[in-house]
Each structure stands twice: as C-alpha cells, then as structure tokens.
Amino acid sequence: MASSFAHHILRLLNSSIIDIYFFGHYAAIAAIRCVVLHAIRQHQIGVTKSSEETMNLRPSLTHALRLAGACCLTLTASAFAASGAWPTNIVKIIVPYPPGTSGDLIARRLSPAMGQALGTTVIVENRGGASGNIGMAATANAASDGYTVIMGSDIQFSVAPSLYPKLSYDVETSFEPVGPAARLELALMAYPGVPANNLRELVKLVKDKPGQISFASTGIGSTHQLFMEQLKMQGGLDMMHVPYTGTGPATPNLVAGEVQVMFFGIPQALALSANARLKPLAVGSLQRLPLMPDVPTIAESGFPGFEASNIWAVWAPAKTPPEVVHKLRDALEKAVNDPDVRKWYASTGLTPIDGGVEAMTTRIRADRKKWAEVIRANKLQATE
Numbered sequence: 001m002a003s004s005f006a007h008h009i010l011r012l013l014n015s016s017i018i019d020i021y022f023f024g025h026y027a028a029i030a031a032i033r034c035v036v037l038h039a040i041r042q043h044q045i046g047v048t049k050s051s052e053e054t055m056n057l058r059p060s061l062t063h064a065l066r067l068a069g070a071c072c073l074t075l076t077a078s079a080f081a082a083s084g085a086w087p088t089n090i091v092k093i094i095v096p097y098p099p100g101t102s103g104d105l106i107a108r109r110l111s112p113a114m115g116q117a118l119g120t121t122v123i124v125e126n127r128g129g130a131s132g133n134i135g136m137a138a139t140a141n142a143a144s145d146g147y148t149v150i151m152g153s154d155i156q157f158s159v160a161p162s163l164y165p166k167l168s169y170d171v172e173t174s175f176e177p178v179g180p181a182a183r184l185e186l187a188l189m190a191y192p193g194v195p196a197n198n199l200r201e202l203v204k205l206v207k208d209k210p211g212q213i214s215f216a217s218t219g220i221g222s223t224h225q226l227f228m229e230q231l232k233m234q235g236g237l238d239m240m241h242v243p244y245t246g247t248g249p250a251t252p253n254l255v256a257g258e259v260q261v262m263f264f265g266i267p268q269a270l271a272l273s274a275n276a277r278l279k280p281l282a283v284g285s286l287q288r289l290p291l292m293p294d295v296p297t298i299a300e301s302g303f304p305g306f307e308a309s310n311i312w313a314v315w316a317p318a319k320t321p322p323e324v325v326h327k328l329r330d331a332l333e334k335a336v337n338d339p340d341v342r343k344w345y346a347s348t349g350l351t352p353i354d355g356g357v358e359a360m361t362t363r364i365r366a367d368r369k370k371w372a373e374v375i376r377a378n379k380l381q382a383t384e
Contacts, residue, residue: 096135113335140169146324180353187269199301266349284308
C-alpha cells in the first residue's frame with residue numbers, strides 16, 4: 001500500500017504540472033524526488049529480506065512521504081505568489097497601540113489606497129498593550145503569507161531590544177521590512193507659566209534650579225522620556241521624570257502646571273498651542289517646520305544634530321515570500337505618494353521618508369545603538 005502510494009507521489013513529482021506550479025523551486029523538487037525514489041528502492045529491497053528486516057525499512061518510506069508532503073506545503077505560499085494569485089483575502093494591518101494614536105491614524109489613512117493598489121480590502125486592527133510588544137508578538141507569530149502585517153515604529157525596533165530583556169521575538173529575524181510610511185516630528189512643549197520661551201531659556205532655567213523642573217512622558221522607555229534623557233545627557237541637565245500611561249493622562253497635568261515640559265507629536269503640539277494651553281519651545285526636525293516657522297529647532301538651540309522624531313513603517317512576518325513583500329511594498333509606496341495622503345501629511349506635520357527600506361533600516365539600527373547607550377546610562381528597564 002505504502003509502496004503504491006509512494007510511486008504515485010513520484011509520478012506526480014515527475015509531472016510537468018509540478019514543475020510549472022512550483023516554478024523557481026527546481027532544486028527543492030529534485031531533492032524531494034531523490035528522497036522518495038531512495039525510499040521506494042529501499043522498500044523494494046526489503047521485500048526480499050526477512051519480515052523483521054522489512055518492518056525496519058518501512059519507517060524510512062513513511063518518513064520520506066511525510067517529508068515530501070511537508071516540503072510541498074512549504075512551497076505553496078511562494079507558488080501562489082509567483083503565479084500572481086496573491087492576494088485572495090483581506091490584508092490586516094496590526095497597530096500595536098490604541099485607536100487615535102499616531103500609528104493608528106497613519107495606518108487608517110494609508111489602508112484605503114493600499115487596498116486599491118492590491119485589489120483587496122485592507123483593514124486595521126489595534127492590538128495595544130505592553131508598549132507595543134503584544135502587537136509585535138502577534139505579527140511575529142502570524143502566518144508568513146502577507147495577510148498580516150504591522151504598522152510599527154522605531155520604538156519597537158530601536159528601543160525595545162534594550163529596554164525589555166526577554167522579548168518573545170527578535171527584531172532582526174522575526175520580521176521582513178515592507179517599507180517606510182511616515183516620519184512624525186516631535187515638539188518640546190511647556191506649561192505657559194514656565195519662565196522660558198525657548199529651549200535655550202529652558203536650559204538656563206534648569207541649570208539655575210537643578211532638580212526642580214520636571215518633564216512628563218508616556219512611560220518608562222518611551223521616546224518621550226528617551227529624547228529628554230538624551231537632552232539631559234548632552235546638556236548636563238538635572239530634571240525630574242514623571243511617567244504617565246499616555247499623552248491623555250499627561251496632558252491635563254501639564255496644562256495645569258503640575259509638570260513643566262513634555263515632547264508631543266506635531267499634530268498634538270499644533271492643537272495645544274493653537275489655544276495657548278501649552279507653548280512650544282523647540283521642534284525636533286533638523287530644519288524649521290512650515291507649520292511652526294517661528295519655533296527654533298533643537299539642533300539650532302545648542303544641541304547640534306539633535307533630531308527628535310518617530311519613524312512609522314510596515315513590516316511583515318519573517319519568511320513572507322519575496323513576491324508578496326514586493327506587492328505590499330509597491331502598494332505602500334503608491335499609498336504614500338497618493339496626492340490626498342500627501343496633503344494630509346503636510347497638514348499634520350508628517351513627512352515621507354526618502355531612501356526606502358535601506359535608509360529606514362540603517363536609521364533604525366543606528367538608533368538602536370544610540371538608545372542602548374541612553375538606556376544603559378540611565379539604568380532603565382521594563383518588563384514585557
């Protein structure tokens with residue numbers, strides 16, 4: 001029975017249909033053919049031996065058939081991609097933060113244009129918690145078929161490896177970069193009652209009153225904290241850190257003057273400065289922003305080369321077929337370059353990232369080294 005089935009498998013592997021369907025995988029198919037053929041020959045030899053010896057040879061045939069089946073299943077995803085059939089289902093973008101956060105807004109703005117480019121529906125699913133690690137783990141463990149991707153930030157890929165000692169995924173090997181989505185510039189905002197109207201004046205104030213000026217953040221190891229820690233290290237500043245669970249809880253206390261300064265994304269900074277609830281001291285972009293032309297950059301305020309921004313990008317699970325990654329990348333690029341999306345970027349202080357995947361991954365790896373030093377110097381650590 002097993003030998004008959006094995007011969008059937010071998011005839012199928014020798015057929016032109018298999019060669020066409022798994023185009024580009026001739027080496028793998030040839031290897032499977034050799035394994036099955038060898039097992040058949042061993043089985044035929046076993047027929048002439050004693051029944052006990054024959055029984056010992058049967059497992060090799062069973063193993064060969066299992067191997068052939070497993071290999072065929074492994075090749076199926078790539079074969080579908082190569083045949084042009086992908087996508088045949090809904091594509092899901094996981095956002096590792098709650099609704100209304102920067103990554104969520106970017107994903108929801110890009111998803112319709114990506115869906116149009118792919119010819120399918122693209123939905124957004126929020127999987128917040130553990131500073132983004134829950135959504136990251138869910139993506140890392142998802143099937144490598146292109147139907148689940150993540151809108152992740154440099155927080156997960158640059159900060160988390162040093163901040164969380166026991167991540168359930170590896171940022172280098174568990175994901176495949178699809179492409180950059182946007183750069184979110186940050187602004188340093190202050191309570192209106194603080195006697196400083198720019199960063200230079202704040203630095204002087206902090207040095208005159210060491211340990212008396214506080215800054216808020218969205219939690220231990222958040223970029224809101226890390227950028228301030230970097231400023232402190234470079235400027236020799238002594239400030240008190242007050243962590244919150246998000247910008248929602250932090251903002252009222254900042255407006256009330258219970259804490260003095262905090263970094264915000266440009267969209268929030270614009271809204272808070274429009275009604276004078278907070279005042280901007282500096283922006284984190286390397287050049288002044290058209291939306292805030294009178295606000296100096298951190299770099300021109302005594303911290304040369306200092307940049308405070310977050311990168312948002314799309315990543316797929318590792319081993320996603322290259323053909324699928326290419327289709328996702330092409331759809332993302334079309335979405336980012338959509339005229340309506342570009343207008344929205346300009347109105348909210350977002351900017352596209354030039355240089356594609358290579359520039360993005362180079363920046364993230366460089367930031368990973370930088371944040372590792374900041375985290376180590378300040379003895380920061382969190383649990384997943």
